[in-house]
Amino acid sequence: TEAASALALDLGSSSARAILGSLRDGVLVTQEVHRLTHRAQMRQGSLCWDIEALNSAVADGLDAARQALGTHPASIGIDTWGVDYGLLDHDGALLRPPRAYRDARMARHSAALEGRIDRAGAWQATGVLPMEINTSYQVFADLQEEPGLAQRVGALLPLPDLLAHELGAPVGVGRAIASTTGLAAPGARQWSPVMAQAIDLPESWLAPLVDDAVVSGSIAGTGTAIVRPGGHDTACAVHSLGLAPHQTALFISCGSWSLIGATVPEPIVEPGVLEAGLSNEVRTDGGVRLLRNLTGLWLLQECQRAWGEDDVAGLVEAAGRARSLGVVVDPDDPAFMAPGDMPAALGEWCQEHYGIEPSGRAQMVRLILESLACAHAEHAERLAGLVGSALAPGAPIHLVGGGARNRLLAQMTATACQRPVVIGAVEASAMGNLLAQFEATGAARPQDRDAIVRQSCQRAVLEPEDPSAFTDMRERLARARIR
Numbered sequence: 001t002e003a004a005s006a007l008a009l010d011l012g013s014s015s016a017r018a019i020l021g022s023l024r025d026g027v028l029v030t031q032e033v034h035r036l037t038h039r040a041q042m043r044q045g046s047l048c049w050d051i052e053a054l055n056s057a058v059a060d061g062l063d064a065a066r067q068a069l070g071t072h073p074a075s076i077g078i079d080t081w082g083v084d085y086g087l088l089d090h091d092g093a094l095l096r097p098p099r100a101y102r103d104a105r106m107a108r109h110s111a112a113l114e115g116r117i118d119r120a121g122a123w124q125a126t127g128v129l130p131m132e133i134n135t136s137y138q139v140f141a142d143l144q145e146e147p148g149l150a151q152r153v154g155a156l157l158p159l160p161d162l163l164a165h166e167l168g169a170p171v172g173v174g175r176a177i178a179s180t181t182g183l184a185a186p187g188a189r190q191w192s193p194v195m196a197q198a199i200d201l202p203e204s205w206l207a208p209l210v211d212d213a214v215v216s217g218s219i220a221g222t223g224t225a226i227v228r229p230g231g232h233d234t235a236c237a238v239h240s241l242g243l244a245p246h247q248t249a250l251f252i253s254c255g256s257w258s259l260i261g262a263t264v265p266e267p268i269v270e271p272g273v274l275e276a277g278l279s280n281e282v283r284t285d286g287g288v289r290l291l292r293n294l295t296g297l298w299l300l301q302e303c304q305r306a307w308g309e310d311d312v313a314g315l316v317e318a319a320g321r322a323r324s325l326g327v328v329v330d331p332d333d334p335a336f337m338a339p340g341d342m343p344a345a346l347g348e349w350c351q352e353h354y355g356i357e358p359s360g361r362a363q364m365v366r367l368i369l370e371s372l373a374c375a376h377a378e379h380a381e382r383l384a385g386l387v388g389s390a391l392a393p394g395a396p397i398h399l400v401g402g403g404a405r406n407r408l409l410a411q412m413t414a415t416a417c418q419r420p421v422v423i424g425a426v427e428a429s430a431m432g433n434l435l436a437q438f439e440a441t442g443a444a445r446p447q448d449r450d451a452i453v454r455q456s457c458q459r460a461v462l463e464p465e466d467p468s469a470f471t472d473m474r475e476r477l478a479r480a481r482i483r
């Protein structure tokens with residue numbers, strides 16, 4: 001049989017990748033045809049994305065795919081990180097470069113927003129944990145700082161929908177990415193009028209919500225279908241797990257963020273879920289990802305930047321041989337949020353909380369990985385407590401994303417969580433993106449997803465080891481937090 005082709009554009013906060021997939025006889029073969037590194041940069045006082053570079057990554061990815069195939073790919077799908085957006089004016093032109101979620105402006109206005117709608121109210125209205133990075137906080141800050149903006153904007157488009165629109169898709173917002181905004185009702189069947197009112201957000205900004213994993217247009221003159229693959233990278237990563245729509249399982253999608261969560265059929269909007277710091281985000285196939293946005297390998301990436309060290313594998317190997325400091329940090333502490341001198345920030349945090357600090361890079365990297373493993377364990381326990389028997393002790397955790405390459409972190413996670421870790425795709429978002437496209441164009445059936453994944457990538461399983469070191473570190477962290 002002839003292979004079906006699809007092109008996934010997977011945009012991360014430090015690199016954009018174009019991955020070409022060919023599906024033949026139930027086996028998906030992928031090939032990276034283009035990659036661009038990029039970074040948010042200060043422009044006129046705001047941290048902004050280089051939108052020209054991101055658009056050209058899409059165009060260059062398409063060119064590279066055509067060259068590799070000798071023809072146009074049958075479809076294209078774009079996924080990006082969550083929460084960021086572009087604002088179109090009434091003529092459909094982009095008003096200014098999209099701002100980045102690590103920009104400082106939200107801190108100036110978050111208290112005012114929470115004065116209008118408190119955290120519990122916002123959570124009730126959206127099922128999403130109020131966080132300053134959310135689109136809701138960002139837009140509120142925009143409206144406060146830019147008089148007249150409310151009238152100038154024709155539509156707010158999350159990044160994947162913005163880029164798809166530039167290719168020719170009609171204005172619309174996919175449900176999965178909409179669920180990261182903090183502006184949509186739980187399950188993202190509709191926008192939240194409560195949030196729009198609290199923010200004074202003109203409802204005209206909010207474009208129609210549309211299903212993911214369906215064809216939503218085509219690129220003029222090429223026949224390439226534009227599919228919304230679940231425009232959120234984490235939704236795509238979860239799609240790559242090959243779970244059935246109602247299957248409940250634990251997962252970690254580990255990159256700059258460690259997204260730890262459980263797939264569940266319906267949003268869970270009860271107080272315990274808010275207390276556990278969890279969000280109900282929407283899956284590509286419509287179910288829910290109940291998850292925590294935990295700071296992840298960002299800590300390591302920022303250390304690497306400070307050290308001018310590109311060799312992650314070398315650092316991780318050295319960390320495997322280094323002596324543990326015996327304590328861990330809380331990766332989610334606001335001290336680690338902004339770009340900066342991360343080794344210094346981590347050292348200071350340890351001094352302040354334990355009176356000691358790591359010496360040398362290897363011990364610093366070990367500290368980061370042990371901290372992530374402990375955080376994974378804490379949240380896995382909370383998720384299991386809330387979701388119940390489907391996540392009983394011993395039920396595995398699926399680990400995908402760039403962090404799946406880091407065997408030391410995967411093993412630490414298995415041991416700290418006392419659960420087997422099933423290692424899935426490293427390029428999980430691209431994989432899920434491609435699968436959603438094949439399902440949308442009819443090249444694959446949703447019920448065959450699991451079989452395709454099994455036949456296309458190897459799944460290693462790591463078994464837990466003696467957890468006592470992690471138990472000690474978690475107890476010390478708990479005591480340090482109280483102090």
Ligand code: LRH
Pocket residue numbers: 080081082083101133180232233234255257259293
């Ligand atoms: C991961 C991610 C995550 C959050 C964050 C802003 O790349 O998409 O799920 O939404 O970025």
